[in-house]
Each structure stands twice: as C-alpha cells, then as structure tokens.
Amino acid sequence: MVNLPREDPARPISEDDRNTAVQRVQEAYAEGHLSHEEMDERLQQVLTAKTHSDLGPGLASLPEEDAGTSSTIGALGGRIQRRGAWRVPRNLKVESAFGSVRLDLSRAVFEHPAVDIELQVGTGRARITVPRDAIVDVEGLHTGWKDLRYKAPRSSGRGGPRIRISGTMGFGRLKIRHARR
Structure with a gap:
C-alpha cells in the first residue's frame, strides 16, 4: 500500500507527496527492484495520480522507505x-x-x-x-x-x-x- 502515512485515501495529493512517491519509485529502480519498463509504468501512475488511493498501484510492493526517515x-x-x-x-x-x-x-x-x-x-x-x-x-x-x-x-x-x-x-x-x- 501507499507509504504516505496518515492520509485519507480520497484526499488529493500535494506536490510534496507526488515528489516523495516519484523518489521511491526511482530508488527502487536504482536498487534493482524494478525493470526499466516497470519503472516507466509506475512513474506514469504516480505522475497522473490525483488522490492518495491513486498512488497505491504505483507504489505497491516497493521496499519500505529507509528507516532513517x-x-x-x-x-x-x-x-x-x-x-x-x-x-x-x-x-x-x-x-x-x-x-x-x-x-x-x-x-x-x-x-x-x-x-x-x-x-x-x-x-x-x-x-x-x-x-x-x-x-x-x-x-x-x-x-x-x-x-x-x-x-x-x-x-x-x-x-x-x-x-x-x-x-x-x-x-x-x-x-x-x-x-x-
């Protein structure tokens, strides 16, 4: 599920939320968790998302954020x-x-x-x-x-x-x- 804590799934996402989601997808690709095609597909989903529930498919099954965050x-x-x-x-x-x-x-x-x-x-x-x-x-x-x-x-x-x-x-x-x- 989406790793943007405490957000209402129907609430519109902010630019900060979108940037965080894009960064997670890019990090997963850089660490070898995603193929290039899968990264492109997920970035498209994240960049066109309007609500927090729309971010779910783009972030599904990605590794959790760094514990230091x-x-x-x-x-x-x-x-x-x-x-x-x-x-x-x-x-x-x-x-x-x-x-x-x-x-x-x-x-x-x-x-x-x-x-x-x-x-x-x-x-x-x-x-x-x-x-x-x-x-x-x-x-x-x-x-x-x-x-x-x-x-x-x-x-x-x-x-x-x-x-x-x-x-x-x-x-x-x-x-x-x-x-x-």
Whole structure:
C-alpha cells in the first residue's frame, strides 16, 4: 500500500507527496527492484495520480522507505525536548501521556522538503518553534480541551520546509511560533 502515512485515501495529493512517491519509485529502480519498463509504468501512475488511493498501484510492493526517515520519541511523563542542530526525520512521531513537549526546529537540519510531525499528547503542553521561512499545515491536528495557538505569518515562506502537524492534543495546549531569526 501507499507509504504516505496518515492520509485519507480520497484526499488529493500535494506536490510534496507526488515528489516523495516519484523518489521511491526511482530508488527502487536504482536498487534493482524494478525493470526499466516497470519503472516507466509506475512513474506514469504516480505522475497522473490525483488522490492518495491513486498512488497505491504505483507504489505497491516497493521496499519500505529507509528507516532513517522515521523516528518516534516517547515518554510517559516528564519532558520531551529537542533543540539545536538536530536532524529532523521525514516522519516524526511524538508521544507523551503526562509530560510537556518542546521541539525547536529553528536550527534543525532538514533533509526533506516536507516533514510530518504526529503528536499524541495527553494532558501535557506542547510548543513547537519552526524556522522563519517554514510553511506550517495543521489541518490534521485534533485538539481536545484547549485550542491551538498558531498565527501564520503574513508573508508566505518560500524555500523553507513544509511542516505538517497532525495527531491529537488531549487536555494540553499546542503553541506554534516562527523563529525570529
């Protein structure tokens, strides 16, 4: 099946999703998993796909993405904190039942043009600082008790990473802000 996590099959795909799918097909060919003809056929399917379910045939039976592109950080209680020049994986899952979460992405190293962050936070708070030029998408985030605090900048970020935040915030509040520098 499609290895684009947490997406509704009927939802239209973005250019980032399409680029990721094309890259997976090309990598499978380079590693010898596909013949040249099969690569051409799958690229055609991926390039003409409109929804996530349309991507399925083009990505079916391909090897999974590199494990280095996904990571999970979890804690029952206490604090989860990442800051400084740390590498952000393509898919980051953050799980905290009772603690607080603080992710500072302002000086982080982005190896992918789009990053998916899935939050599963129970009663704690979460704060995410994103690069100044980042584009933030919070459509996939469900808040329980308190509303999300995020104000998109007036000027759209160009050249910065696209950060998609999804998941569930139980009784805590999520604050997202853009770095000043």
